[in-house]
Amino acid sequence: xxxxxxxxxxxxxxxxxxxxxxxxxxxxxxxxxxxxxxxxxxxxxxxxxxxxxxxxxxxxxxxxxxxxxxxxxxxxxxxxxxxxxxxxxxxxxxxxxxxxxxxxxxxxxxxxxxxxxxxxxxxxxxxxxxxxxxxxxxxxxxxxxxxxxxxxxxxxxxxxxxxxxxxxxxxxxxxxxxxxxxxxxxxxxxxxxxxxxxxxxxxxxxxxxx
Amino acid sequence: xxxxxxxxxxxxxxxxxxxxxxxxxxxxxxxxxxxxxxxxxxxxxxxxxxxxxxxxxxxxxxxxxxxxxxxxxxxxxxxxxxxxxxxxxxxxxxxxxxxxxxxxxxxxxxxxxxxxxxxxxxxxxxxxxxxxxxxxxxxxxxxxxxxxxxxxxxxxxxxxxxxxxxxxxxxxxxxxxxxxxxxxxxxxxxxxxxxxxxxxxxxxxxxxxx
DNA sequence: GAATGAAGACCGACTGGTTGGTCTGTCTAC
DNA sequence: GTAGACAGACCAACCAGTCGGTCTTCATTC
Numbered sequence: 001x002x003x004x005x006x007x008x009x010x011x012x013x014x015x016x017x018x019x020x021x022x023x024x025x026x027x028x029x030x031x032x033x034x035x036x037x038x039x040x041x042x043x044x045x046x047x048x049x050x051x052x053x054x055x056x057x058x059x060x061x062x063x064x065x066x067x068x069x070x071x072x073x074x075x076x077x078x079x080x081x082x083x084x085x086x087x088x089x090x091x092x093x094x095x096x097x098x099x100x101x102x103x104x105x106x107x108x109x110x111x112x113x114x115x116x117x118x119x120x121x122x123x124x125x126x127x128x129x130x131x132x133x134x135x136x137x138x139x140x141x142x143x144x145x146x147x148x149x150x151x152x153x154x155x156x157x158x159x160x161x162x163x164x165x166x167x168x169x170x171x172x173x174x175x176x177x178x179x180x181x182x183x184x185x186x187x188x189x190x191x192x193x194x195x196x197x198x199x200x201x202x203x204x205x206x207x208x209x210x
Numbered sequence: 211x212x213x214x215x216x217x218x219x220x221x222x223x224x225x226x227x228x229x230x231x232x233x234x235x236x237x238x239x240x241x242x243x244x245x246x247x248x249x250x251x252x253x254x255x256x257x258x259x260x261x262x263x264x265x266x267x268x269x270x271x272x273x274x275x276x277x278x279x280x281x282x283x284x285x286x287x288x289x290x291x292x293x294x295x296x297x298x299x300x301x302x303x304x305x306x307x308x309x310x311x312x313x314x315x316x317x318x319x320x321x322x323x324x325x326x327x328x329x330x331x332x333x334x335x336x337x338x339x340x341x342x343x344x345x346x347x348x349x350x351x352x353x354x355x356x357x358x359x360x361x362x363x364x365x366x367x368x369x370x371x372x373x374x375x376x377x378x379x380x381x382x383x384x385x386x387x388x389x390x391x392x393x394x395x396x397x398x399x400x401x402x403x404x405x406x407x408x409x410x411x412x413x414x415x416x417x418x419x420x
Numbered sequence: 421g422a423a424t425g426a427a428g429a430c431c432g433a434c435t436g437g438t439t440g441g442t443c444t445g446t447c448t449a450c
Numbered sequence: 451g452t453a454g455a456c457a458g459a460c461c462a463a464c465c466a467g468t469c470g471g472t473c474t475t476c477a478t479t480c
Contacts, residue, residue, distance in 0.1 A: 004430085020317055022317070026465075026467080035430075035431085037466090037467080037468085038432070039431070042430060047466065107233060144388065144391075145380065148384070148388040148389075151369065152392055154369065155365050156363075156365040160365070162368075163361055178355060178362070182354075182362055183396075185396035186392040214455080235438075236440060236441080247457080247458065248443090251441070253455095256440080257439095257441090
C-alpha cells in the first residue's frame with residue numbers, strides 16, 4: 001500500500017472493468033482499496049475526477065505514440081504501419097483503462113469532456129492526414145474517401161477492447177501484424193502490391209503459414 | 211399515444227441515447243412518456259427489462275438479415291458483400307438502439323445477458339464461417355487468420371455507431387460501398403483484383419470520382 | 421536534541437437527495 | 451361485475467459527498 005492514490009486508481013480500474021462505472025459505488029472502491037471516504041476524497045475531488053484521470057492516462061499515451069510515429073517516419077506507408085502497430089499495442093498496456101473509457105466516457109461532466117474530445121480529435125485527424133498524404137503522393141488509392149477509410153481503421157482497432165484477452169489465441173503482435181496487412185491491402189493500389197514487401201517494416205507472422 | 215408500451219420504448223430510446231441508461235431515471239421516463247409509475251411497471255417488470263427489449267429488437271434483426279444473406283447468395287464474395295451491406299444499413303434503422311446496446315449491455319442482469327450473448331455469437335460465427343468458406347474455395351486469401359480478420363470486419367462496422375450521423379457528409383449507402391470495397395481488397399488475393407468487378411454486387415459510388 | 425506547531429494524510433459517522441420498485445386504488449371496456 | 455390499464459403516494463435502500471476530528475511527519479525554534 002505504498003501510494004494510496006495509485007492504489008485507488010488500480011483497484012477502481014478492476015472494479016469498473018468488471019461492473020462498469022455506475023456498477024461500483026465510492027463505498028465499494030473505498031472498501032476494496034482498504035481506505036476510507038476521507039482517504040478517497042482527499043485524493044480526488046469527485047468520482048468523476050477519478051474517471052477523468054483514467055481516461056487521460058491512456059489517451060495521452062496513444063496520442064504521444066502516434067505523433068512520434070508521424071515524425072520518425074517519412075513515407076505514409078511506414079507511418080500508417082507504425083501508427084497501427086503502436087495503437088494496437090496500447091490495448092495490451094491499457095486494456096481496462098480503455099474498456100472503462102468507451103463504456104463511460106459519455107457520462108463525463110462537460111468540464112472534463114471538452115479536454116478529452118480534443119485529444120481524441122487530434123488523434124483522429126492525424127490518421128486522416130496520413131491517409132490524405134499517402135493519396136497525394138500516389139502511394140495510397142486516390143479513390144477512397146479519407147474520412148470513411150480512416151474511421152474504418154479506427155473502428156477495427158478500437159473494437160479490440162471488446163474481444164482481446166491477454167491469454168487468448170493470438171498475441172497482440174500477431175493482431176497488429178494482421179491489421180497492418182489488412183489496412184495496407186485496402187490502402188495500396190493493386191499494382192503496388194507486388195512491391196509491397198519493400199515498404200514493409202517487417203514481414204507479418206502469418207505470411208509463412210499454411 | 212396509441213400504444214403506451216411502444217411509446218415508452220421510443221421515448222426512453224431518445225433519452226438513453228442522449229444521457230445513457232444510468233443517466234435517465236424511471237421517473238424521467240415516466241414524465242417524458244406522459245404516463246405514471248403504474249403505467250410503466252404495468253408493461254415492464256423492471257428498468258432492466260426495458261433495456262433487454264431494446265437490445266433484443268435490433269440484434270434479432272441483424273442476425274435475421276445476415277442469415278438470409280447467407281442463404282440467398284452462394285459465393286463467399288457475394289455473401290460477405292451482402293452481410294456487410296445489410297449490417298451497415300442496420301445503423302441507419304436502429305442507430306439509437308445500437309448506441310444504447312453498446313453503452314449499457316454490460317449492465318444487463320445475467321438472465322438477460324445469456325440470451326443476448328447467444329445471438330451475438332451466432333452472428334460472429336456466421337462471419338467467421340463465410341471467411342473460412344471463401345478461403346476453402348480459394349476465393350479469399352488463405353494466409354489470413356479468419357478470427358482476427360473477422361473481428362476486424364465486425365470492429366469497423368460496429369464502430370459506426372460512434373460517428374455516423376443521418377445528416378452527415380456521407381450516406382449509409384456510401385459507407386457500405388467503401389467498407390465493402392475495403393474488405394474485398396484485403397480478402398481477395400492480389401491477382402484476383404483484376405476480376406473483382408465480375409464478382410461485385412454493384413459498383414461502389416466512389417469508383418468514378420477523382 | 422527536546423519541544424513546538426503546522427500541514428498533509430487519512431478516518432468514518434452522517435446527510436440530503438435520489439432511485440427503482442411497490443401497493444392501494446380508480447377508471448374504463450366489455 | 452370482472453379484468454386489464456393506468457394513477458400516484460409512498461418507501462427502503464443506497465448514493466456521492468461533507469465535515470469535525472485524529473494521527474503522522476518534519477521543519478523550526480530554543
